[in-house]
Amino acid sequence: MSELYVPPQISGELGQATPKAAADRNFFARSRQAPSLSEIDGVSVETLASRFGSPLFVYSERDLRTKARRMRRAFQARYPKTSFAWSVKTNYLNAIIQLFRKEGWIAEVVSDFEYDKVRKLRIPGKEIIFNGPYKPAAALKRAISEGALVHVDNWDELSHLEELARDAKGPIQLGLRVWLDAGIRPVWSKFGFALANGEAERAAARVIGNPKFRLHTLHCHIGTYILAPGAYRVAAQKLVMLRERINAKHGHLVDCLNLGGGFPSHSLLHGMMGPAETAVPPIEDYAEAIANVLNELPVKKRPLLRLESGRCLVDEAGYLLTSVVAVKGINRPSIANSDLSGRDYKERIVLGEDSKVGYVLDAGINLLYTAAWYQFDVRPARQASTPAAPSRLYGPLCMAIDVVRENVDLPPLAAGDVLSLHPVGAYNFVQSMQFINYRPAIILLSEDGTPEVIRSRETLEDIDGPERLPAHLSVA
Numbered sequence: 001m002s003e004l005y006v007p008p009q010i011s012g013e014l015g016q017a018t019p020k021a022a023a024d025r026n027f028f029a030r031s032r033q034a035p036s037l038s039e040i041d042g043v044s045v046e047t048l049a050s051r052f053g054s055p056l057f058v059y060s061e062r063d064l065r066t067k068a069r070r071m072r073r074a075f076q077a078r079y080p081k082t083s084f085a086w087s088v089k090t091n092y093l094n095a096i097i098q099l100f101r102k103e104g105w106i107a108e109v110v111s112d113f114e115y116d117k118v119r120k121l122r123i124p125g126k127e128i129i130f131n132g133p134y135k136p137a138a139a140l141k142r143a144i145s146e147g148a149l150v151h152v153d154n155w156d157e158l159s160h161l162e163e164l165a166r167d168a169k170g171p172i173q174l175g176l177r178v179w180l181d182a183g184i185r186p187v188w189s190k191f192g193f194a195l196a197n198g199e200a201e202r203a204a205a206r207v208i209g210n211p212k213f214r215l216h217t218l219h220c221h222i223g224t225y226i227l228a229p230g231a232y233r234v235a236a237q238k239l240v241m242l243r244e245r246i247n248a249k250h251g252h253l254v255d256c257l258n259l260g261g262g263f264p265s266h267s268l269l270h271g272m273m274g275p276a277e278t279a280v281p282p283i284e285d286y287a288e289a290i291a292n293v294l295n296e297l298p299v300k301k302r303p304l305l306r307l308e309s310g311r312c313l314v315d316e317a318g319y320l321l322t323s324v325v326a327v328k329g330i331n332r333p334s335i336a337n338s339d340l341s342g343r344d345y346k347e348r349i350v351l352g353e354d355s356k357v358g359y360v361l362d363a364g365i366n367l368l369y370t371a372a373w374y375q376f377d378v379r380p381a382r383q384a385s386t387p388a389a390p391s392r393l394y395g396p397l398c399m400a401i402d403v404v405r406e407n408v409d410l411p412p413l414a415a416g417d418v419l420s421l422h423p424v425g426a427y428n429f430v431q432s433m434q435f436i437n438y439r440p441a442i443i444l445l446s447e448d449g450t451p452e453v454i455r456s457r458e459t460l461e462d463i464d465g466p467e468r469l470p471a472h473l474s475v476a
């Protein structure tokens with residue numbers, strides 16, 4: 001044992017900036033001051049909001065590239081035959097797709113819309129993986145004619161592909177989506193062919209038996225925000241065993257195992273205690289779990305490993321800047337001037353609707369689909385010296401459910417104060433709604449700190465454009 005005693009470091013920024021602090025272990029303690037965030041990559045949050053308008057999505061190119069490179073290192077150092085695909089649905093902004101492309105990522109799409117979008121960016125078919133339970137006929141036809149790798153999801157789709165293959169030159173490279181139990185609940189059984197009852201093997205036999213096809217990939221995606229690296233060990237083992245059985249039966253060694261995405265970002269689910277850095281295993285643990293399985297195979301039999309991550313690469317790169325537009329519930333009782341007993345007061349502070357200060361923001365669940373699951377880190381742009389108090393954050397919608405955080409410690413704020421919500425880079429803008437409000441502008445902070453508009457704020461024309469008025473309802 002070391003002779004040296006290292007005293008714990010006590011931090012005022014509970015659970016926020018100092019993951020190793022002893023204070024982080026004290027989950028229920030409150031710091032006097034809520035942490036602030038005045039800059040993103042050295043650029044002033046308040047300046048961004050006033051220059052480009054509020055609300056405003058901001059992405060950090062530096063963070064995106066750092067994450068991509070760390071992931072590549074983590075896997076390729078342990079298993080050099082690893083390749084990466086960008087899960088387009090996680091964030092389909094052209095600038096984001098392009099950025100990953102420049103980092104060497106191919107594209108993974110799950111619809112005709114996404115397929116069209118990446119083709120418009122001139123990503124060739126052979127650099128596209130086409131997943132998903134519903135691939136419209138025209139898109140499927142186009143995908144195979146352009147050499148995209150289609151991951152077959154179900155028997156109907158396989159029959160459809162067989163029809164298309166009759167007129168095609170072939171061989172058409174296919175993957176099979178497989179669902180399996182890796183110990184994660186719920187098991188995602190909606191997608192692909194079941195492993196446990198032999199369905200996946202039957203599908204493989206049918207693909208291999210068709211001279212127009214070549215079975216290139218066995219694919220699974222066990223879920224999202226998976227906190228257990230061991231689940232990937234199980235998934236990899238099960239896919240390896242399936243590959244072995246297919247090889248033994250048909251003499252065909254499948255080239256590639258695709259383990260999907262699902263690695264978590266540094267966000268916290270509601271009710272989870274932070275900080276995220278201690279709750280979420282590092283990407284290296286996932287790489288280790290998968291590589292250990294594949295490295296047990298003889299070198300010549302090692303497959304190409306493919307991953308198609310989304311949230312773990314893009315979530316932390318995304319911030320939503322938002323402004324307070326109104327303060328609610330300022331009639332909070334105080335011990336000094338009310339006749340409430342201490343106990344009643346405490347109850348009202350902790351539970352009471354009227355006791356919690358509320359802030360109406362200009363951004364809500366219309367832009368933050370994942371607010372239902374994740375507790376965003378909320379930081380005022382300005383550091384306040386006043387103690388933090390339990391607060392509720394309302395969105396701007398005329399809907400009672402529009403609450404971004406039920407309970408978050410914040411210093412007293414006033415209309416006009418700018419806040420950042422983080423991490424929001426995954427599955428938020430892409431699922432945002434054109435409901436009640438226009439969707440905001442989106443900025444990419446380039447590595448030198450230059451803010452580039454990558455999507456402008458919507459206008460009436462964007463929303464109204466596709467609408468048509470029947471003649472009898474036309475505006476006179």
Ligand SMILES: Cc1ncc(COP(=O)(O)O)c(C=O)c1O
Pocket residue numbers: 087090108131132221223224225260261262263308309310311312426
């Ligand atoms: C087939 C497939 N691949 C990749 C992903 C990306 O997942 P994640 O964002 O959890 O990495 C998903 C998302 O659900 C998916 O369905």
